[in-house]
Amino acid sequence: MAVVVRAGAAPLWWLGVFAAGIGVLVPGVTGRPVGLLAGAFLFLAAAAVVALVRRGRYAELVSGAARAGKYDVLQDRAVTVRNWRRGHRWWLLLAFAAACGSAFAVPAAGGLLLAGAGVGLRLKAAWIGRRERAADSLLWVRVDWLDGRGGSPAGKAVKGLRGTGIAAGDAAPGGARRRTAALV
Incomplete structure (x- = not known):
């Protein structure tokens, strides 16, 4: 389950950082200082909202x-x-284009909003990972309950989660790649 949550974190973060970098180059209507201040606020707000939204549904599952x-x-x-x-x-490309386009009004704010959403997803995956470690079980969403695009791990189609041992699969708790020790 944490893998699906975490799958969007890296693209949102990097596209957001790149869009914010492009946005800083454009003076914009409000000016760079106002844009960066608004972007910092949007970054924190997006990270908090994305990390906290639907926690009840996740906890229930x-x-x-x-x-x-x-x-x-x-x-x-x-x-x-x-x-x-x-x-x-296509949604990621559209969000990137909107973040770059918003730089003409408020420089860097759209990119920082996008990056904040990525950080929020990463925080949510870490929260799920802590729950997995506490239960000593990796949590999975059945593939047939996700649509072909990856879907939402807490959507209406998801009726429940499946648990396996902590060593199952190629994912670590929290959705990260499993690190294997090198044989000497």
Whole structure:
């Protein structure tokens, strides 16, 4: 579940930082100092809102997680991330274009808003990771409950979560890549 949440964090962060960098180059209507101050506020607000929204639904799904069965279809972290990014690439491109375009009015604010949304997703994935470590179980959303684009891990189609052992799959708690120790 944390993998789906975390899949959008990196693209939103990097596109936001890049758009903010482009936005600083444009003087804009309000001027750079006002744009950067507004952007800093939007960054913090977006990070907080994205990190906190729908926590009740996530907690409800986590508390009702069942053990993964033999016929549950669970996919690797890399496949989940790739599907999410492919399914949302046009939305990401549109958000990047809007952030760059908003720089003509308020420099860097749109890019910092986008970056704040990425940070909020990362914080939400970390929160889910702490819940996974506490339960000593990785939480998965069945692939057939997500649409082909990656979907929402707490959407209406998701009826529950599946849990596996902490060593299952290629993801660590929180959706990060599992680090394997080098054999000596």
